[in-house]
Amino acid sequence: MKALSVFFILLLSFNAYATTKVTASVSQNPVAVGQAFTLEIVADDTLAASEFDSSVLLRQKFVVGSTSTSRQHTSINGESSTQTRWTTTLLVREEGNYLIPSFNIGGQNTTPIQLKAKTIAAIEPSKDQVRMEVSLDNAQVYIGQPVTYTAKIWVANSLDQANIIAPSMLGAKIEKLGDDKQDLEIIDGKRYRTLTRHWLVTPEKAGEFEVKGPRLSGLANDINRRARPVDIAAQTLSLEVKAPPASFPGTWLPSNDLLLYEEIQPLQSDYQQGQAFTRIINLTIAGITEDQLPEIDIDYGEDFRVYPEAYQDRTIVKDGIVFAQRSLNVALIPVNEGELTLPGWSLPWWDLSKDQQASADIAPRTITVVAAPVNQQLQSLPSNQQALPEVQEKPSTSLWTWFFALAWIITLALLVWVIKRKKSNAKQEAQLAPDASAVDLDDDYWSQFAAACKAGQKLQAEQALAKWINKQQLTSSFAALHKEISAANWASDDKTDFDLLAFFQQCQALKKQGQGKKEREEGLSSLNP
CATH class of the missing domain: 2.60.40.10 (Immunoglobulins)
Known part of the structure; x- marks a missing residue:
């Protein structure tokens, strides 16, 4: 029994030693109406900043400013101590008695503080000061x-x-x-x-x-x-x-300017059934923040498998105007063949400059989907396999019969191998052969990019370069350059020192370097069949 009592005494003393000590104080009391003062809370422990919640002070009619959190660790004569300190700026607008309530910090409560506010003749500085x-x-x-x-x-x-x-x-x-x-x-x-x-x-x-x-x-x-x-x-x-006009449809969206457009990557004259491509919808709205951006919801029906990515949102400030931007990438795989329609999308908004309803639209787009190529070699294999048992089932009357049968089988196998080889080579040549329409489209985008650079049109140059990059098989080489011109267009301050001609020469050199590398790789592949 005595040992049990000693154990409880030791346990209580240990808990008392381990308890976090928390104090609260103000920089002055009483305080002047309309003049800021500080509330400081100190805990002799390492605690998270979220342990202190200043929002309760709003209910006590305080004007609450910013809160800063700091931590201090000291070691004196081998004894270490740690403090966490919260400092909040407060202000009262009316005379009277106020209460700073108790705060629970690290499991311990601070002592409430009775505060008195007095009206003191404010020292109004002259306008010269x-x-x-x-x-x-x-x-x-x-x-x-x-x-x-x-x-x-x-x-x-x-x-x-x-x-x-x-x-x-x-x-x-x-x-x-x-x-x-x-x-x-x-x-x-x-x-x-x-x-x-x-x-x-x-x-x-x-x-x-x-x-x-x-x-x-x-x-x-x-x-x-x-x-x-x-x-x-x-x-x-x-x-x-x-209030918004009662006749406005959908979610209320006021703005001075709105830009909505789409991109298709890659952009082709037709697509194969089962071949994936990407539809990108870009939305820029002036005068709102990211929280007010609308949802982009499009029903593609049963003609496509749809794989949307997460929104890419950002808020920028340019020339004192706030812009919210949203980009949505959707991977689409056509399930059926024929003439398929990518559905359009309409976004109603209120044009503040004209004080009337407006609509931003993406028109429906029709694409041609061709059937996926069928491997006819696989279709011919069952007939060949059925022919072999018929030869083996014939009765053998002599050794010569077996010899000629074996020779016939070997000949047939060699014939199948030669046909397979020719088809494989033909398929590789077809894959390596460039599509004339794609090459023309590629050169057209590059010409647009060159013309925009020579005319000093940064935005048109960025769009043409993006379309040209999307037609290439390897786009990583141009990623940094495209990011550079994009940053120049969307920078918060107007960068008039961006040299478009020098930028075009840099892209031209990188393009020639990529073409030379591609020719060398094609030469090597022909030496190693």
Whole structure:
């Protein structure tokens, strides 16, 4: 019994020693209304960043900024310790008493913090020191139509510990758009540092809404290098959100511009039954993000076996405009022969520039499918095999009869081998012989590529090069070059220094190198039948 008591005492002491210690603290208490402060939570253990969830603070009427997580490991006199630290920026907009609730971190609860917020006369800096202006690129939009919110800040001397809290709006999703732009401006002979930040506001409900402006706080140095706290709240802007027209069919899709086109790889005059080819559908929509891209659903019926790949989606920003792109690759295998139809596809959308319904369409395409070649040699084998037993079943009357029968069988076997050999060679020659229509199409695509390069048309050059590459058996050599011109076309900044003529000469040299290699390989194959 005594031993059992000692065991429980040791167990309790071990648990007490192994328990994670967690503390919570704020940078100041009381706090000033409208001025940012920090909440810091420290755990003496290595924990995941997800252990702390700041969303519960929203229910306590806090404005919650970003949260940073850091870990520190120290070793003093052979004793090691580890800390995980979470730091969150908070702000309150009204005077009163607030509660920072208890957080469960690593199985332990922090102590709640009673917080008092007071209204302190804000030090409004003169416009010669710090000022902020905000704007919306559109004051009247539809549901799901993103609008760009821009804030520009001018600072005369310096601004330390600067913190910008994003704008807010009920019934909308707000996300930061791109990187901040910093610059220098001279106004009335005075030099200012400027910072421009963009947000994308996507309304999800219809009605009249107010977009509360961002808030800027920090320490501004005046001309005498004295640091003074500043707190600037941008003006509130109005935004009217309209509901989609009741007559619009399908999923609502507003945009200023939309591009839809297809590619067939390889592009041929006809296809064999059972021969796979790829249909690529490309969709680019201006003014939306990847989350709003529509599904591409096409029913190919019973004439094809269909093997779609996963979507390839991306969002890019070019010249301040957001573009969402979706590409769908579908492998198709024709099951039947004859004239088969690849079904078209229609995508209804709302043209914001004209404020009317529009439609993007892919027209149906008819392809010719020929029957797969039949190996007639396999069909002739049963008749030969049936002839052999008839010879063997004949009664043998003498040794000479057996001799001539054996000679006849050997002769027949040699004849079958010669026929097989000739057919095999003929088949190889047919496979090696180039298709005249394919060669003509190949040269036409290359001519289009050359003409586009000489005319300085980057987009047409990229499309023609892609079509030419798709007709080749080996495309890996040109993959890097095609990626280079594609990156030049879709770069976020306009690359005017891209030399199309030099690019064409590089492709021309690689093409000649590939043709010489192909001729050498064909010469070697003829020496090794």
